[in-house]
Structure formats: C-alpha cells, structure tokens
Amino acid sequence: MSRSIASPKRGFSLKPYLFLLPMLAFAVGFVYYPFLKTCLQSVSTVNFRGEITGFSGLDNFQYLFSRREFSIALENTVKLMVINVPVTVVVTLALAWLCSNPHPLHSVYETMLSLPMVVSMASISLIFKVLLNPSVGWLNYAFGLNIGWYEDRHTAMSGILLLTVWMGIGFNFLLFLSAFRALPKDMLGSAALDGAGKFRTLLQIQLPLISPTVLYVVCTNMIQAMMTNGPILILTQGGPSRSTTTLIYLMYTSGYASSNYSLAAAVSMAAFGLTLLFSILLFMAEKRKVHYQ
Amino acid sequence: MKIKAREGFLGALAVLLGCLVLFPLFYGVMGAFKSPAEFVAWPPTVFPRSFGYLKNFETVFTQLPMLRYFWNTLVVSVFSTVIKLVIALLAAYAFVFFDFAGKKALFFLLLGTMMLPPDTLTITNYQTVSHLGLLDTYLGIGIVSFVGASQMFMLRQHFLSSPKPIREAAQMDGCGDLRFIAFILTPMSLPLLLTLFLQAFVIQWNAYLWPLLVTNTNEMRTVQIGITMLTTVEGTNYETVLAGAAVALIPAVLLFLFLRKSITRTMSGGAIVG
Numbered sequence: 001m002s003r004s005i006a007s008p009k010r011g012f013s014l015k016p017y018l019f020l021l022p023m024l025a026f027a028v029g030f031v032y033y034p035f036l037k038t039c040l041q042s043v044s045t046v047n048f049r050g051e052i053t054g055f056s057g058l059d060n061f062q063y064l065f066s067r068r069e070f071s072i073a074l075e076n077t078v079k080l081m082v083i084n085v086p087v088t089v090v091v092t093l094a095l096a097w098l099c100s101n102p103h104p105l106h107s108v109y110e111t112m113l114s115l116p117m118v119v120s121m122a123s124i125s126l127i128f129k130v131l132l133n134p135s136v137g138w139l140n141y142a143f144g145l146n147i148g149w150y151e152d153r154h155t156a157m158s159g160i161l162l163l164t165v166w167m168g169i170g171f172n173f174l175l176f177l178s179a180f181r182a183l184p185k186d187m188l189g190s191a192a193l194d195g196a197g198k199f200r201t202l203l204q205i206q207l208p209l210i211s212p213t214v215l216y217v218v219c220t221n222m223i224q225a226m227m228t229n230g231p232i233l234i235l236t237q238g239g240p241s242r243s244t245t246t247l248i249y250l251m252y253t254s255g256y257a258s259s260n261y262s263l264a265a266a267v268s269m270a271a272f273g274l275t276l277l278f279s280i281l282l283f284m285a286e287k288r289k290v291h292y293q
Numbered sequence: 294m295k296i297k298a299r300e301g302f303l304g305a306l307a308v309l310l311g312c313l314v315l316f317p318l319f320y321g322v323m324g325a326f327k328s329p330a331e332f333v334a335w336p337p338t339v340f341p342r343s344f345g346y347l348k349n350f351e352t353v354f355t356q357l358p359m360l361r362y363f364w365n366t367l368v369v370s371v372f373s374t375v376i377k378l379v380i381a382l383l384a385a386y387a388f389v390f391f392d393f394a395g396k397k398a399l400f401f402l403l404l405g406t407m408m409l410p411p412d413t414l415t416i417t418n419y420q421t422v423s424h425l426g427l428l429d430t431y432l433g434i435g436i437v438s439f440v441g442a443s444q445m446f447m448l449r450q451h452f453l454s455s456p457k458p459i460r461e462a463a464q465m466d467g468c469g470d471l472r473f474i475a476f477i478l479t480p481m482s483l484p485l486l487l488t489l490f491l492q493a494f495v496i497q498w499n500a501y502l503w504p505l506l507v508t509n510t511n512e513m514r515t516v517q518i519g520i521t522m523l524t525t526v527e528g529t530n531y532e533t534v535l536a537g538a539a540v541a542l543i544p545a546v547l548l549f550l551f552l553r554k555s556i557t558r559t560m561s562g563g564a565i566v567g
Contacts, residue, residue, distance in 0.1 A: 016391035034417035112311025120499035127321035255416035
C-alpha cells in the first residue's frame with residue numbers, strides 16, 4: 001500500500017498485528033468461518049446439531065434443484081429483483097434530480113424523502129399490513145380497489161414489492177442527491193448556455209457522470225432484493241400458497257425451523273452464487289459504459 | 294420572474310412527493326389513536342376521531358414487557374456499536390501508522406467481509422453462537438455485528454488526511470500508541486466517530502432477523518420483534534399493532550430529525566467504497 005503515513009522504521013514489530021487482531025478475529029469467526037462452513041455443509045450430510053457426518057458431493061444441490069419449492073423460491077426471488085431494482089433506481093433518481101437544485105425548502109423535502117432510511121423494516125411492514133388490509137385498510141377504499149394484497153396469492157408479491165420499494169427510497173435518494181450535487185456547476189451552466197434543455201442535460205451530461213453511483217445503487221439493491229426475508233417473515237410467511245417464498249426465507253425455514261442444515265446451506269450457496277453471477281454480469285455490461293471521473 | 298415561478302413549483306412538487314412518501318408512516322401514527330370500533334367501521338378513515346384515545350399505547354406496554362424490550366435494544370445497540378467502532382479504529386490505526394508484512398492482503402481480507410451478505414450466514418452463525426452458549430444473551434445478539442469494514446475504511450481515510458508530524462511529535466514526547474489513540478486521535482475524529490456511531494446504532498436498533506433467531510425467552514426480545522408479536526397475542530388488533538409500530542419508530546426517527554446532517558454526512562463517501 002503506497003498510501004501510508006507510517007514512519008519508516010526497520011525491523012519486525014508485533015504491534016500492528018495486535019491492533020488488527022480484534023477485527024481479524026471477528027471477521028474470521030463471524031464472516032469467513034461461517035461462509036466456509038456453509039460451503040462445506042452444502043456438500044455434506046449434516047445432523048440436527050449442525051455437525052458434519054459425511055461427504056455427499058452434489059446430492060444436496062440435486063435434491064434442492066429437484067424440489068418444486070426451490071424453483072418457486074428462485075422464481076419469486078428473481079421476480080422481486082427484476083422489478084424492485086429498476087423501479088427503485090428510476091424513482092429515487094427522479095426524486096433526487098428534482099431535488100438537486102438549490103431551493104429555500106430543500107432541507108424540508110430532503111428530510112422527508114430520506115426519512116424512510118431510518119424506519120425499521122418491522123414497523124413499516126406492520127403499517128403496510130394494516131394499510132393494505134382488504135377489510136380495514138384505507139388504500140383499497142381510497143382508490144376503489146378490490147385487491148386482497150397479502151391475502152391473495154396473485155397479489156401478495158405486488159404488496160411485498162410496494163413495501164420493498166418504499167424501504168429503499170431514503171438511502172438511494174440520498175446517494176443520488178449527493179452525486180448530483182457533486183457535479184461541477186460550471187459544466188451544467190455551459191450546457192444550459194449551449195441551449196441544452198433540462199432533459200438533454202440529464203441524459204447526456206449528468207447521468208453519464210453519476211454512472212458510478214447508479215452502478216453502486218443497482219448492485220446494492222440487487223443484493224438486498226436477493227436477500228429479502230424480513231417482510232416475508234412478518235407479513236406472509238412465504239404464502240399464500242408459496243407465492244412469496246424467497247430463497248432466504250426458504251433457507252430460514254429449512255435451516256432454522258426444520259434443522260435441515262445441509263439443505264439450508266445449499267440454498268444459501270445458491271443465493272450467494274446468484275448474487276455473484278448477477279454482479280459479474282452487471283460489471284461486464286457496464287464496464288465500458290460507466291464513466292469514472 | 295418566470296424562473297422564480299418554476300423554482301417555486303418544483304419546490305412545492307418536491308414537498309408534495311415527500312408527503313406522499315411519508316403517507317404510510319402518517320397513516321400508521323394516526324391509526325394508533327383509533328379505537329377498535331373506529332377501526333372496523335366503514336368507510337376506513339385516515340384520521341382518528343380524536344387524539345384522546347391512548348389505550349392502544351397502554352396496551353403495547355402492558356400486553357408485552359415492552360419497556361424491557363426497549364432496554365434490551367438500547368443496551369445491545371449501544372454496546373455493539375461502541376465495540377464495532379473501537380475495533381474498527383484500532384484496525385484503521387494499524388493500517389495508517391504502520392508498515393508491516395501482509396498489510397495489503399489483510400486490508401482486503403477485512404474489506405472483503407462486505408462482499409458476503411450477512412443474511413446468507415445467519416444459519417451457520419446461529420450454530421456458532423449456540424455452541425458458545427450465547428443464545429438469549431446481549432452478547433449473542435450483538436456479536437455478529439462487531440465487524441465494521443466500512444467504518445474501518447472511513448476511519449482510515451480520515452487518519453490518512455491527518456498531518457503526519459502529529460504522531461511523531463507525540464512519540465517524541467513519549468506518548469504510547471494507546472494514549473495517542475485515546476487522547477489525540479479519538480478527539481480529533483470525534484465528528485466522524487459520532488456520524489458512524491449514529492448510523493450503526495440505527496441499523497442495530499432496527500435489526501430483525503438475527504435477534505429473532507438468537508432470542509428464545511420472552512424477556513430477551515428486542516423492540517422490533519416485540520412489535521410483531523403484538524399481532525399473534527390475541528388475534529390481530531390493528532390499532533395495537535400500529536401503536537407498537539409507532540412507538541418502535543420514535544428513537545430512530547427522533548435521532549434522524551435532530552441529527553440528520555451528521556447521520557447522512559459520510560453516506561456518499563461510504564458508497565464509493567461499496
């Protein structure tokens with residue numbers, strides 16, 4: 001590492017390792033060790049106490065992939081990701097763009113639009129549960145809808161999506177807002193002088209310049225969508241008739257509720273592999289398009 | 294004149310959209326003041342008949358030991374955030390002020406923890422914590438969040454920008470590493486540390502899945518789990534559930550409203566790291 005302000009001293013010293021020790025210990029103990037153990041358990045037979053009793057090759061995966069439960073969970077998870085990510089990006093990008101100009105009210109609407117980031121998943125899930133309730137909730141009544149939301153297998157996922165998009169607003173809005181604000185003012189000014197309209201400036205100048213932030217938001221939201229489990233646990237328990245079972249929810253039910261650890265490990269490896277695959281694809285696709293300043 | 298009118302319109306539009314986004318929260322808080330009869334009455338309303346009906350809040354605290362849950366969550370959030378920051382600060386100190394073999398590899402090993410989503414590790418971490426006998430303990434709830442790679446990274450960036458002679462001068466005066474960290478580096482980084490503390494605190498306060506897994510007894514639950522238990526105690530009392538959701542929101546939302554600038558300050562910086 002070239003960037004360091006260490007004093008050039010010769011000789012071996014144990015000191016820096018001691019300072020690193022606590023963080024290394026916890027990183028190994030609670031991140032790398034469980035990861036390796038998950039890898040290992042996914043190719044082993046594991047008893048109910050979580051002890052590995054033998055090597056089973058790809059049996060767990062074969063069993064997993066042959067189960068209808070898994071293909072449903074996979075489909076639901078991908079569906080969630082494919083809808084949630086673009087919607088979140090477009091909504092928060094539009095909000096941030098709208099708010100990026102200086103305005104006397106800016107701290108008011110910035111506070112309002114970024115507040116969702118401190119709202120707990122449990123609280124907002126419960127509020128949505130009531131708001132979208134077909135008999136006592138206000139939403140159906142106000143818009144004259146007749147939708148069962150979380151109680152109907154055709155609409156439960158839409159209800160979950162509504163909620164996950166809402167939960168993503170605050171943080172992503174803030175990221176896009178600071179990306180817009182960091183753009184050099186004179187560049188936008190000269191674009192305006194050249195007669196470029198607001199939308200042309202956005203599409204041809206601002207968006208390419210903030211593309212690293214866009215890529216970051218797409219990546220983090222993709223992983224988050226892939227990991228969706230909290231609202232499912234609270235609102236639908238994967239139902240009705242498995243319509244909202246996601247991969248991590250499946251991992252939770254097979255690992256924690258039924259102590260089938262090898263199956264849970266296989267599900268979690270599948271979720272991890274998918275995340276990795278999508279990230280790699282995304283980076284390959286964006287490699288030439290993203291503009292790093 | 295024309296520009297001013299448009300600016301005014303955009304500002305109003307932004308505030309309107311803000312109201313739209315916050316509507317579910319508003320609806321939840323309003324609903325917490327409704328009586329059961331108001332809730333089942335047709336047509337559904339947003340506003341309660343009056344704000345004098347406080348029984349739902351009372352129920353939240355009597356149906357479950359909610360005060361105890363608040364205390365549990367506060368203890369876990371404070372101590373695990375403090376430990377997380379101390380650990381991150383020590384590591385950042387090593388990376389900035391020392392040269393040693395394997396520095397680069399160790400640095401990326403620690404940053405690499407951000408690549409593994411914690412949710413995929415919960416089942417195996419549960420086994421570890423269970424073997425350590427830490428189920429139903431504060432330590433068991435907090436221990437998986439002690440590694441703060443992004444906090445370490447941001448502290449490192451901050452230290453790198455500090456003037457080099459400070460530590461040399463301190464060493465010359467016979468000031469050891471720990472004293473340097475405690476009396477010079479920490480006070481120097483206080484605004485950043487406060488920001489990092491608030492962010493991590495709010496995340497820990499809102500945590501759900503992990504605390505749910507590692508707590509089995511009724512007294513050890515956290516607030517977030519407590520409020521979801523209100524639905525199962527005696528059927529679904531929508532008004533009680535909303536009162537619980539509203540109460541659980543108070544600490545994080547208050548912190549945010551008063552300290553928004555410091556909570557959000559390092560966000561964009563952290564985003565670049567990933």
